[in-house]
Every structure is written in C-alpha cells, then in structure tokens.
Amino acid sequence: MNHAQLTALGRALRLVGEHGEALAADTPDSRLHEVKADLRRALDLLDESVSAGVPTTRCAEHPQGPVDESAPDLCLLCETRRRAARRAEYGGQGRGPEAPATAPSRYGVRADRPQPQQRWLPEAWNGREWQLCGTPRRDRREAEAYLAAARRGSRPAMAYRLVHEFTDYEVLRVWGTPAQVDIEPMGNL
Numbered sequence: 001m002n003h004a005q006l007t008a009l010g011r012a013l014r015l016v017g018e019h020g021e022a023l024a025a026d027t028p029d030s031r032l033h034e035v036k037a038d039l040r041r042a043l044d045l046l047d048e049s050v051s052a053g054v055p056t057t058r059c060a061e062h063p064q065g066p067v068d069e070s071a072p073d074l075c076l077l078c079e080t081r082r083r084a085a086r087r088a089e090y091g092g093q094g095r096g097p098e099a100p101a102t103a104p105s106r107y108g109v110r111a112d113r114p115q116p117q118q119r120w121l122p123e124a125w126n127g128r129e130w131q132l133c134g135t136p137r138r139d140r141r142e143a144e145a146y147l148a149a150a151r152r153g154s155r156p157a158m159a160y161r162l163v164h165e166f167t168d169y170e171v172l173r174v175w176g177t178p179a180q181v182d183i184e185p186m187g188n189l
Helices: 003-022 029-049 076-089 140-151
Strands: 119-125 130-132 159-165 169-176
Touching (some): 003 029, 140 169
Antiparallel strands (some): 119 159, 159 169
C-alpha cells in the first residue's frame, strides 16, 4: 500500500466512523444511503490497496503457507518445527520400562546432557548418583565460587564435585564423601 492509498483509505474510514457516531433510531433513509455509498467507497479503496491474497493460516511468519488443521495457528511449517522440538526433547522415543530410573533433578544427570563443550559442571551427590546442581559455567573460578556458596547454604548436599567437560569428563575436585543411601526405611525389611 503506497502513501496516497493509505491517506485516502484513512480519510474514508474516518468519514464512516463519523457516520457511525451520528446514527440514531430516527436517522432518515437519505442519510443511510449516504452511509452506504461511503462504505462502498471505503471497501473499494481497501480492495485496491490489498496486494496479497487472504491468509490461509493464522501464522505471522507464514500467512500463505500450507495448512495443518490440527495446529493451533493452522501453519504446517511451524507445527512441523514444534513437533521436531518435542521429539528431540524426548530423545526421539519414549523411555521404556528397561530404562534405568534416574533420581529426579531439576538439572538432570550427566547421561541426560548434550554433547560436551568446554565448561565446568558443579555436581552434588544426591545419595545415589552425581547430579548437576547448578548451571554449567564457562569460568572455573565462578563455578568454584558457586559451589562454595552452595556448601554454606541452608540445605547443603552430602558432597559436591567440580567436573571439567571438554570432549570428555574429568573430575577436578571433590568436597565431602559420597555415601550410598538406602531410600527405603528400615533397610527393606
């Protein structure tokens, strides 16, 4: 839409708005015919200024894209991207009964994490396995400061360790002694 079309359309719509404000129950038919003519003029200007077809989806990125009726925005392209992300989140398949049970953790255990980059991982012993206890850091001093603060916190873990991750894992330092904890009371009697 060019500037001339934009100003003409704006003028026509403002005129229609003024007609709407002036309408009442006793408006004569001649006035209604005037409103009708102004509405037609505004619609004609709008038809001239619209260059693309009617959007087939509710997606702002792909308004003319292919349609997927099951998608909330009807966009097949975006829904395919969302489905791929959900599949990747579950590793391409669901966990079967043969998968080992892991300790619940906000950050996950090492086997759940993606391929390594050069970073330092603060880990805590949860009684059964080492689990990530904070965000992986790119700076070793920052990771050690984080673990020092965690040890001084209100609910410290039994043990902490700092793992250097770069194409492989190397345990750099361990604080405390991890011990296997039986989660059943009375020792499974």
